[in-house]
Amino acid sequence: MTSKRRGMAFFAVLTAGALALSACGGDDDNGSGSGDTESPAGGSSGGPITVASDAEFTSYNLNSETGNGTWNTFVMNGVIDGWWDFGPQGEIVRNENFGTYEVTSEDPLTVHYTFAENATWSDGEPIDCDDALLEWATQSGAYVTEEVGEDGQPIPLFAVPGTTGYDLVAKPECEPGDKEFDFVYSEPFADWEVVTSGYLPAHVAAEQAGMTPEDLVTAIQNDDMAALAPVAEFWNSGWDMEPGALLDQAVIPSSGPYLIDSWEAGQSLTLVANENYYGDPPATDTIVIRFIAQDQQVQALANGEVDIIDPQVSVDLVASLDALGDQVTVIKGDAMTWEHLDFNQTEGAVFSDPNLRQAFAMCVPRQQIVDNLIAPANPEAVVMNLREFFPWDPEYDQVVGEAYGGEYDEPDIDGAAALVEAAGATGTTIRILRSDPNPRRADTVAAIKASCDQAGFNIVDTPTQDLGAGIVDVTSYEVALFAWAGSGVMTSGASLYRTNEGQNPYGYSNADVDAAWTELIVTVEPERQVELLTEIETQLWADLFSIPLYAHPGVTAHNPAIEGVQLNAAQTQVSFNMEEWSRTS
Amino acid sequence: MLVFIVRRVIISFFILLAATFVMYLLVANSGNPLQDLQESRAPNREAQIEARIRLLNLDTPAPLRYFIWLRGAAGCLVPFALECDLGQSIQGQDVTALLSVAFSQTLQLVIAATVLAMVLGITVGIVTALRQYSGLDYTVTFSAFLFFSLPIFWVAVLLKEYGAIRFNDWLADPTIPIGVAVVLGTISGLFWMIVIAGDRTRRVTTFAAAFVASAGALWLLSETQWFADPGLGIVVITVTAVGLAFLTTAVVAGFTYRNVLYAALAAAGIGIVCHFALDSVLDDPSGLTIVLLALVTVAVGMGLGYGLGGLQRRQAIQAAVLTGLGTGGLLFVDRLLGAWDSYSDRVGGRVIATIGARTPNFQGTFWEEGLDRATHLLLPTIAIVLISFATYTRYTRSSMLEVLNQDYVRTARSKGLAERGVVVKHAFRNAMIPITTLMAFDFAGVLSGAVITERVFGWTGLGTLFVTSLARVDPNPVMGFFLIAGTAVVVFNMLADIGYAFLDPRIRLS
Numbered sequence A: 001m002t003s004k005r006r007g008m009a010f011f012a013v014l015t016a017g018a019l020a021l022s023a024c025g026g027d028d029d030n031g032s033g034s035g036d037t038e039s040p041a042g043g044s045s046g047g048p049i050t051v052a053s054d055a056e057f058t059s060y061n062l063n064s065e066t067g068n069g070t071w072n073t074f075v076m077n078g079v080i081d082g083w084w085d086f087g088p089q090g091e092i093v094r095n096e097n098f099g100t101y102e103v104t105s106e107d108p109l110t111v112h113y114t115f116a117e118n119a120t121w122s123d124g125e126p127i128d129c130d131d132a133l134l135e136w137a138t139q140s141g142a143y144v145t146e147e148v149g150e151d152g153q154p155i156p157l158f159a160v161p162g163t164t165g166y167d168l169v170a171k172p173e174c175e176p177g178d179k180e181f182d183f184v185y186s187e188p189f190a191d192w193e194v195v196t197s198g199y200l201p202a203h204v205a206a207e208q209a210g211m212t213p214e215d216l217v218t219a220i221q222n223d224d225m226a227a228l229a230p231v232a233e234f235w236n237s238g239w240d241m242e243p244g245a246l247l248d249q250a251v252i253p254s255s256g257p258y259l260i261d262s263w264e265a266g267q268s269l270t271l272v273a274n275e276n277y278y279g280d281p282p283a284t285d286t287i288v289i290r291f292i293a294q295d296q297q298v299q300a301l302a303n304g305e306v307d308i309i310d311p312q313v314s315v316d317l318v319a320s321l322d323a324l325g326d327q328v329t330v331i332k333g334d335a336m337t338w339e340h341l342d343f344n345q346t347e348g349a350v351f352s353d354p355n356l357r358q359a360f361a362m363c364v365p366r367q368q369i370v371d372n373l374i375a376p377a378n379p380e381a382v383v384m385n386l387r388e389f390f391p392w393d394p395e396y397d398q399v400v401g402e403a404y405g406g407e408y409d410e411p412d413i414d415g416a417a418a419l420v421e422a423a424g425a426t427g428t429t430i431r432i433l434r435s436d437p438n439p440r441r442a443d444t445v446a447a448i449k450a451s452c453d454q455a456g457f458n459i460v461d462t463p464t465q466d467l468g469a470g471i472v473d474v475t476s477y478e479v480a481l482f483a484w485a486g487s488g489v490m491t492s493g494a495s496l497y498r499t500n501e502g503q504n505p506y507g508y509s510n511a512d513v514d515a516a517w518t519e520l521i522v523t524v525e526p527e528r529q530v531e532l533l534t535e536i537e538t539q540l541w542a543d544l545f546s547i548p549l550y551a552h553p554g555v556t557a558h559n560p561a562i563e564g565v566q567l568n569a570a571q572t573q574v575s576f577n578m579e580e581w582s583r584t585s
Numbered sequence B: 001m002l003v004f005i006v007r008r009v010i011i012s013f014f015i016l017l018a019a020t021f022v023m024y025l026l027v028a029n030s031g032n033p034l035q036d037l038q039e040s041r042a043p044n045r046e047a048q049i050e051a052r053i054r055l056l057n058l059d060t061p062a063p064l065r066y067f068i069w070l071r072g073a074a075g076c077l078v079p080f081a082l083e084c085d086l087g088q089s090i091q092g093q094d095v096t097a098l099l100s101v102a103f104s105q106t107l108q109l110v111i112a113a114t115v116l117a118m119v120l121g122i123t124v125g126i127v128t129a130l131r132q133y134s135g136l137d138y139t140v141t142f143s144a145f146l147f148f149s150l151p152i153f154w155v156a157v158l159l160k161e162y163g164a165i166r167f168n169d170w171l172a173d174p175t176i177p178i179g180v181a182v183v184l185g186t187i188s189g190l191f192w193m194i195v196i197a198g199d200r201t202r203r204v205t206t207f208a209a210a211f212v213a214s215a216g217a218l219w220l221l222s223e224t225q226w227f228a229d230p231g232l233g234i235v236v237i238t239v240t241a242v243g244l245a246f247l248t249t250a251v252v253a254g255f256t257y258r259n260v261l262y263a264a265l266a267a268a269g270i271g272i273v274c275h276f277a278l279d280s281v282l283d284d285p286s287g288l289t290i291v292l293l294a295l296v297t298v299a300v301g302m303g304l305g306y307g308l309g310g311l312q313r314r315q316a317i318q319a320a321v322l323t324g325l326g327t328g329g330l331l332f333v334d335r336l337l338g339a340w341d342s343y344s345d346r347v348g349g350r351v352i353a354t355i356g357a358r359t360p361n362f363q364g365t366f367w368e369e370g371l372d373r374a375t376h377l378l379l380p381t382i383a384i385v386l387i388s389f390a391t392y393t394r395y396t397r398s399s400m401l402e403v404l405n406q407d408y409v410r411t412a413r414s415k416g417l418a419e420r421g422v423v424v425k426h427a428f429r430n431a432m433i434p435i436t437t438l439m440a441f442d443f444a445g446v447l448s449g450a451v452i453t454e455r456v457f458g459w460t461g462l463g464t465l466f467v468t469s470l471a472r473v474d475p476n477p478v479m480g481f482f483l484i485a486g487t488a489v490v491v492f493n494m495l496a497d498i499g500y501a502f503l504d505p506r507i508r509l510s
Helices: A002-025 A070-076 A129-139 A202-208 A213-221 A225-237 A294-302 A315-323 A354-363 A366-374 A396-403 A413-422 A439-455 A467-472 A490-497 A511-521 A526-543 A574-580 B002-028 B045-055 B062-077 B095-130 B135-149 B152-171 B178-196 B200-223 B233-252 B258-277 B287-308 B310-338 B340-346 B366-404 B407-414 B419-449 B451-456 B462-471 B475-503
Strands: A049-053 A084-086 A092-094 A099-106 A109-115 A144-148 A154-156 A180-184 A258-264 A268-273 A286-291 A329-343 A429-435 A458-464 A479-485 A546-558
Touching (some): A049 A294, A049 A574, A129 A180, A129 A202, A129 A213, A129 A225, A202 A213, A294 A315, A354 A413, A366 A439, A366 A546, A396 A526, A413 A439, A429 A439, A429 A467, A439 A458, A439 A479, A467 A479, A490 A511, A490 A526, A511 A526, B002 B062, B002 B475, B062 B475, B095 B135, B095 B366, B095 B451, B095 B475, B135 B178, B135 B366, B152 B366, B152 B451, B178 B200, B233 B310, B258 B287, B310 B340, B310 B366, B407 B419, B419 B462, B419 B475, B451 B462
Parallel strands (some): A429 A458, A429 A479
Antiparallel strands (some): A084 A092, A099 A109, A258 A268, A329 A479, A329 A546
16 A cells, blocks of 8 residues: 555655646747747738627628528628718718719609719629619519419519518619619608619529529519519528528629638638729728627626627616726727607597596606616716607707796695596506516515505506507506617608507507608608607607607727727617728727 | 347437427526517517517417427438428527537637546545545545535636636736745645644654745746746756656656666656757647657657666666657646746736637737637636535545445455555555546536636636526527537436446446
């Protein structure tokens, strides 16, 4: 036994000693480098910038049914340019490098589009009317197959997520290679500006379908369905990709500042500067998009593995970002998603009585909800008083002044209790429908309960997994608490407030509101649009259609060495201005 | 045997089939797949909802939708003849493509971790069994249960905070304060004291030696800025390789006959010579070169054992091959560490990664790329090993103790066999039989159960696929995951049973 023990003692000293001796062997590498760490050698643009996205890229074709998703927008923001872009607060920013457009006639509404002379695809092919014509052919829904879908409607030849607006546009008239064209609308359309922006390369679609670009233009001009069938086949799914299987560069050219260079499934996607870009060259040559789950992004930023993150906001997230101190720059602000309480006013429902709606509005502690639940994530957060404008919109203050008297700013429990008593409704159960799981909404309902129970209501939290089905079933709730994501499209509100519209199951009906919306949809003049929206908001407040609460908070955080990062409130995400990002050190 | 396998396969098939049906219904009813679209105010909202309903056949009731899925999945059973169609994800991608990417990622992650957990766990389990009720035994028991009960998401986040973020911060100026060196030295001294045991004088000597060596080594490493540019160097390689030769000889054959030791030492010597001889070959080799070198090492080791082994030829071959591979491993690690300096520069000093499988677009020498893989694998591997380690040590320890108390072991001892032969030859082999079952279970479990580890460390493997798809109420990828995980459990279960029959001749499968 002893000899074995001695052997082990020898080994113990040996391992410890090995560590000591290795100290002498540390610098035996062939490199010339010193032991000091240096930041990576940077070129003129200071090395690549890495940004985190939480979902994998799937398609080059943002305009198709399958490709239309925020995960693709995140990448394509740098690859496809268009006539305009959404700015950080949902405003429309024109892109003069790509081309210009103007309304040339109000009746019929005609918009004249002119491509910039030097606007070309990265493969050298000019961006021209061919591309616009293909876009019209795909988006207008003018071409349908002979098959009939389950809904009884013919199946469109090109699978697109929607045809709103485009279906009013007549086929543009132009010859192959033309640099300008007109959009002529069959009736005025308020959102004419957002109908069209970025295009897909018609020459690639033509080549993949085995024809020349000229043939493609001819086929569309002649409505030649047989010739368009192979184009549709490619267009519908040919630009979709399996994870990591990037298509050949010839098939995915760029009209923007960046090209898609490489893609490693589940890990990252790399964009490099488009050398043939006709606009100002991007500030950084290489942008790497890493796919990282939301909850892991903060540590990845802290460890320098990504430079920019744009996660979903929670109070915990903001706290952990704040804890990093000056290692990161945190931008807090708003997102274009807004929370609201909708009344179920169908015949026989509790809130068909306007006095009770008023009583409920008087007891909801809106300021307190914002202070307790939103201000920790966004100190600038305010109570929202309008539905069709966000607090940062330039028209907001003016419209609020006219539409809303400030009577529901602070809860008035006594006033509410008096109204409830007068209606003989003391103790009435009010079910507040909300999605589940959602801690913030649970807290909101708890705050309302604490306040409104004092006024004589009996608030019951009614969480549901299936909010969509819940809202349609108007017997299941008195008030619905949820959020709408702003789309930047003005006329999308029509289906929320007009009588018997799809997204108005609440039985709300006001002839003045209906008339104002119907006029708004076909109104092109901005001043008149604001007037109509002011009237709508006034009516909605008077009728107490709903109670707006707040805009969701948004947070973007980045390495302090990166400049040009902005918080984006719209759905276009942080990558919307990637061409402006630069590394300073 | 054949009857057993066939019967087992048929039964398993029907169990899997029933399980997929239940699973499909559960996933399909776990939420509302249209929620994000229903809250959208985009003008094309209705059309998008319509499109998703068509893509996922949402207008068909879930029990019937299962059969649509099953019809596609049935194609996978008949390769080449039928098309294997596991449906599409909510993003419109083929599940088969998603699965192949996820599966390869998961394999990369779990293979190293599982092998490491097995080797470490079994070794420690044996040592604790041999030192039953010693301080070491209690310490290991305590830590094994501690690790076993730690929630992995918490361990993983802590590992990222301290193992990566803080460690990388520290690397910017890698000095160890003298106090820390003293504390670590004390821990090392206590550890070796417990392992070696013996009378009071021996304990004190061991403690002192280990303390001085460890604390001194740390101080020296810190003073020479070793951590900024680590490496082993020829001295350490030589000393460790020779130590390795003695160790393998001790385990394989003992020192009674010198032939085995000579063969092992010769293998170590050739390895050290190769450190210089292969210098240019190893500057930037390919993966193939490394594999070839490993094969050559095995061949040379066998040759040495055959030539020098004499009567102990078999043991000598084993010792020489093991020593050779061990020395080769040392050279490999030395080269890998040699790339540390340039790698560190290229990643801005953030050497240990918290996320992903590799640095995007990283290209360098074989060693730099290898180091990149290693630094990304390090933390998730530690997390998985910590959890699996516990089960292996406990099972090995109890299995080993049971065998050591058997009559035949006492017989072996009483007839005068050396303790080494009793432990290695008689006890260890029989103790391994139940562990085989455990290995099979563990591997199948890790394959499907690394969900949280993958998620926290940003590996887009099977676990991530499962979790994200479940959150989106997207049944097809979940079913793909379930097919792989379920099949793995069934197959490894069967392998364990078959392996059992091979290892233990008393067992008949029928």
